[in-house]
Structures are given as C-alpha cells and as structure tokens.
Amino acid sequence: MQLYNKLSAEERRELIRAAGKERLTISFYQYHQIGNPQLFRDHLFLHWHPMDVLGRIYVAHEGINAQLSVPGDRFDEFKLFLDNISFLEGVRLNIAREQDNESFLKLKVKVRNKIVADGLNDQTFDVTNKGIHVDATKFNELIEDPNTVLVDMRNHYESEIGHFKNAWTPDVDTFRDSLDYIEEKLKDHKEDKKLVMYCTGGIRCEKASAYYKHKGFKDVYQLEGGIIEYHRQVTEQGLDNKFKGKNFVFDHRLAEKISDEVIANCHQCGTPFDLHTNCANEACHLLFIQCDSCKDKMENCCSDECKEIIQLPIEEQKKLRAGKYNSNKIFKKGRSEKLVFKK
Known part of the structure; x- marks a missing residue:
C-alpha cells in the first residue's frame, strides 16, 4: 500500500508531458474538526494517487487546506470524491484562470498542527464567528467607501506584485506576523470603520475575521474566495476590476495575471517587472x-x-x-x- 510519493519532480514532469493531457490547477479549504488527521491524510492519498492528483495538501484537527492539480478528464471523479466526504460536499473549488500542466509535480499530503500557521490560541475565541463574506460586486462597493479600511492579509512579497486599489499592504513576512500588527495599527478604528480583508483564496481571512471580531472590531468583512474567485467573477460578469497587477500563487507558476498593470520592479536593475x-x-x-x-x-x-x-x-x-x-x-x-x- 503506497502512502507517499515515490517519483522525483523530473520523473513526474516527463510522465505529464508524455500523457499529453490538460490538467486543472485547483485550490480549496475547509475549517472542520477532524478527529484523526493522520487517518484522513492517508485516506486522501490512497484515493488521490490513483487519480493522478498532484499538489500540496495540509490536514490538521481544524480542517484542510489544498492546492493541487488534477487531470481535466478526471475532474468529475475528483469532485464526486469530495462530495462523498460530508464536510467537503459542495466545497468551493477555486480553479485557476491561467492553467499550467506542471503547476505541481508531486503529491504531498501532510499532517500539520494548523492548516495555516497563525500562532493563535484558538481556544480563546470562536473560530466559526467569522466576518461577512462578500462577492466581487459588494467588495467593489466597499472599497470605494471612505469608511472602509481595506487590508491585504498576505505577505510583503505577495502584495508587491499585485494588490487592490486603496489597499493597505502591511510589510510583513508571515500571516502570524500580520495579525497583532494589524490590530495594533487599527486599534482606534474598531467601531468607526469597516474592516474589509482579502487574501489569495480566502483561508487566511476566514481565521482573521473571527480573530478581529474577538478583538472588538464591530464591522468585519472578507472577500469570498479571495483574489482567485474575484478574478473569475469580474471576468465572467464584466465587472470593474479593482485589482492591479498579478496574484501571487503557491505553485510552480508563482503568479496569475489579473490586470495588465506592472506595479513591481526587478530587484537587481529596477526595471518594471513582476515575476x-x-x-x-x-x-x-x-x-x-x-x-x-x-x-x-x-x-x-x-x-x-x-x-x-x-x-x-x-x-x-x-x-x-x-x-x-x-x-x-x-x-x-x-x-x-x-x-x-x-x-
């Protein structure tokens, strides 16, 4: 019974190219109390390995966080598998707008203490008491409101190549660093401002919104599905795109273009560049x-x-x-x- 990846990245790349099949890059997360993360981890690997699913998946007592790649012709099989897991039935799947068959080259399913490292003691607050989820239309309205403080919950290297109009982009290295730093900077606006947050796919904002409500912020919102879902909605619905630049992603692509603007520069010569x-x-x-x-x-x-x-x-x-x-x-x-x- 195989429970771990045995092929190197180069060996997998050769197999992908030889197969000649289009693959879909997908991400999803779900907070849920998992009693035995190791058992659940093994269950996922045993079913996904035969499907030729590749990616990086974290499982913890608090839920699952997955970034992966699946052959396009096996997507329905993959979706049915998820729907047969009670807490993953109908889970939102963020499908990348820019596809790359080699976005992931190994299947890594790991058990972690948290699905996102946050440094928080979750026993002190209700993680399900989260902020209001908003779609792209409502989000566009909120970020034009003078009573809104729009916060990018990602790290400095992510926001450097792309961020929303009017966003505050904290100069932090990790999500763990950002939580208390943002609260300290906004402590005088817990009641008089709307706190609106966004991140790549929504998982960081999900935890942060509950944390900030626990800390006394009265009006807390988060972008449903993050930048990935926002991009899909503005494209399909013809909405005004408020995002400038590229969205940093955690696979071999490293970024997806959201707009044509280049807002970063080469770190060695200074010329406009954002990859x-x-x-x-x-x-x-x-x-x-x-x-x-x-x-x-x-x-x-x-x-x-x-x-x-x-x-x-x-x-x-x-x-x-x-x-x-x-x-x-x-x-x-x-x-x-x-x-x-x-x-």
Whole structure:
C-alpha cells in the first residue's frame, strides 16, 4: 500500500508531458474538526494517487487546506470524491484562470498542527464567528467607501506584485506576523470603520475575521474566495476590476495575471517587472523578482557570490549548504541586502 510519493519532480514532469493531457490547477479549504488527521491524510492519498492528483495538501484537527492539480478528464471523479466526504460536499473549488500542466509535480499530503500557521490560541475565541463574506460586486462597493479600511492579509512579497486599489499592504513576512500588527495599527478604528480583508483564496481571512471580531472590531468583512474567485467573477460578469497587477500563487507558476498593470520592479536593475524566481544556488534559493535580462546576466542567481557557487561541482555545493543555519537561508523572501532594488 503506497502512502507517499515515490517519483522525483523530473520523473513526474516527463510522465505529464508524455500523457499529453490538460490538467486543472485547483485550490480549496475547509475549517472542520477532524478527529484523526493522520487517518484522513492517508485516506486522501490512497484515493488521490490513483487519480493522478498532484499538489500540496495540509490536514490538521481544524480542517484542510489544498492546492493541487488534477487531470481535466478526471475532474468529475475528483469532485464526486469530495462530495462523498460530508464536510467537503459542495466545497468551493477555486480553479485557476491561467492553467499550467506542471503547476505541481508531486503529491504531498501532510499532517500539520494548523492548516495555516497563525500562532493563535484558538481556544480563546470562536473560530466559526467569522466576518461577512462578500462577492466581487459588494467588495467593489466597499472599497470605494471612505469608511472602509481595506487590508491585504498576505505577505510583503505577495502584495508587491499585485494588490487592490486603496489597499493597505502591511510589510510583513508571515500571516502570524500580520495579525497583532494589524490590530495594533487599527486599534482606534474598531467601531468607526469597516474592516474589509482579502487574501489569495480566502483561508487566511476566514481565521482573521473571527480573530478581529474577538478583538472588538464591530464591522468585519472578507472577500469570498479571495483574489482567485474575484478574478473569475469580474471576468465572467464584466465587472470593474479593482485589482492591479498579478496574484501571487503557491505553485510552480508563482503568479496569475489579473490586470495588465506592472506595479513591481526587478530587484537587481529596477526595471518594471513582476515575476518571481528562486536563486539557482540551492544553498540560497532566495525568492526574488528578476527580469529576463538579469536572469541571463546573473544565470538566475541573486548575487555574484551565488553565481560563483553554482559553478562549483555539485558535491562542493552540497557541503556549503550543509548544516541547520545554512539551510535556513532558503526561507528568506526578497529581504537580501544583495538586492539593490528590493521593496
């Protein structure tokens, strides 16, 4: 009985290309009390592996958070499987507007303490007492209201390449960092302003809205389905698009274009550009914005130092990234002092 992925990313890529099938990139989440996350995790893997589902899925006592890819011709089978799980029946599936057959190359289903790391003690408040969900039409109305404070609940590297008109984009590295920081900044407006939040697919706002209501905010709203669902609604309904730039996504695509505006710049030369990459030096793996010209010049590296390292034999490179503190460098997100034009 296979319970874990056994193929490398390259092996999977070859299989996907040989199959020649169109795949759908999908995300969904659901907060629900799961008694045995490990058992549920194994159940998902055993059914999804034969369906050729790929992706990154987190399961915890509080629910499930999934970003995945499924063959288009098996979508109905996949949807039926979800509908046969009581708490996932009819769950909203955010289907990417821009598809990429190689958005995910492995199936990873992991048990975590939380489906989103938030640092909160959920026992102190009711996580089901969430804010008001609004669709794209209502959201557009709210963000034009002078009594609204619109907050981007994502991290700095996400909002840098795209965000909504009139949004406050906190300069934070993690969702955990943002919660208390935002409350402190808005503490004088808990009763006189409408707190309106958005994120990629809705999962962060779901928890944050309940948390802020617990902290005394009287009028709390969240964008239903996040930026992904907003993009679908404005496209299909011909609504005014209030989002500028690209939506950062957590798969190999790294971004979806929501509007034609480019609001970011290359971190190395400053030219307008809005596509992230990871430094080719695996001991660094820094996430940063790099234009095509700098990519060629720097060989997909963030610095001359990293450019020199990738010329070394592979075994020498492995030695350089050995050890806890060296490997921890890979978690940096565009904060390196080597980047002259970082935000």
